[in-house]
Amino acid sequence: MSKAETALLIDFGSTYTKLRAVDLAAARVIGSGQGPSTVDTDINEGLTAALADLEARLGTLPDFNHRLASSSAAGGLRMVTVGLVRELTAEAACRAALGAGAKLVGTFAYQLTPADVAQIVALTPDILMLTGGTDGGNVDVIRENADRLALAELRCPVVVAGNRAVADEVATVLDEVGLAVTVTDNVMPEFNTLNIEPARAAIRRLFIDRIVHAKGIDRARKMFDAVLMPTPAAVLEGAQLLADGSTETPGLGPLLVVDVGGATTDVHSIADGSPTG
């Protein structure tokens, strides 16, 4: 089989590392394999076992043109979100995080209490997202929360996606204590208007640039080209493709996808919410 025709798709799962070999020209899955995930020890072991399994089924391993991965290993992308009003910016932050394929381990609203801050530190999130205030709206709470987080022993990168009037000031407060800060557009720039795509993109960027390394997944980097996204994000992308279709194939339309995994069950929906019938 020529190099130009095949792709190796890897999912570093919480329990199993799973592989699919795809013939791109024929648009066909030609083989699959799996091995127990071994991120805690050496990720190469699990991937090698999965590749051996794939080879046993295919007879020989193609010289893959693309080798791309998703990951929910090592607990997945664990995130904490902080917003202002629970049903508004706090909820928008949750949606941004979930849409990026993160596993929400804590969600906080209003001014963080000392107990809240202690809980956040104890959760050891991979990324914290700080939001609050529409653009031109409330400035006090996001500032106060940044001050409180700066005094804590937070160790993870922070995405600031709140009131643009104070976003840079908030970022400086966190940067000055050595945190890696990314500022992006407000998840709720106007009252009740969601704008979560920039935050999702920022989370995905951090995942690729930092989290993959932090979790030891890139120890296997000789065996793949890139880890593109957390597994739930890959499922959501797949669900979107299935719902919307392509230029050549019509989609299924509005869709609900339930992914029953080894550690979590994730539900994804693709719909514009319009009434039908």
Added chain:
Amino acid sequence: MNITAQGRTLITGVIGADTHIVGNRILSMALEKAGYHVGALGALTPAEEFVKAAIETAAAGIMVSSLYGQGELDCRGFRALFVEAGLADILIYVGGNLVVGKQDWADVERRFLAMGFDRAFPPGIKTNEIIDALAGDFSVLNGAVLGSAQ
């Protein structure tokens, strides 16, 4: 542009189980034209949503509409919600068909002011009268801030 409007956000909405949106929409458009930033909650808005919107947007004022006659019930405890949320002094106006049937307006107005509204407006009010009232009230607030800063 109204100088007192600049940089100020107002939250508008129709409170309770009321679906009458047209008057509130006309008011929202007039407020935007006067230079206010408007967070429009629309019809069927529970009281708490006005508070949440006010917190998130650091709103300067709340404009409550009620047209189906049940306003007095829906507005009970409204100011208290803002007090609870740390916004005790926020400007709150109410207008529309606030009561069932034809009642003496002076009496209706007195009851709504007693509930904590800063101003109440009868049916048939023109939007420019509301905007003038806002300008007056915000000028007084500006003056109070300047006075206390001296």
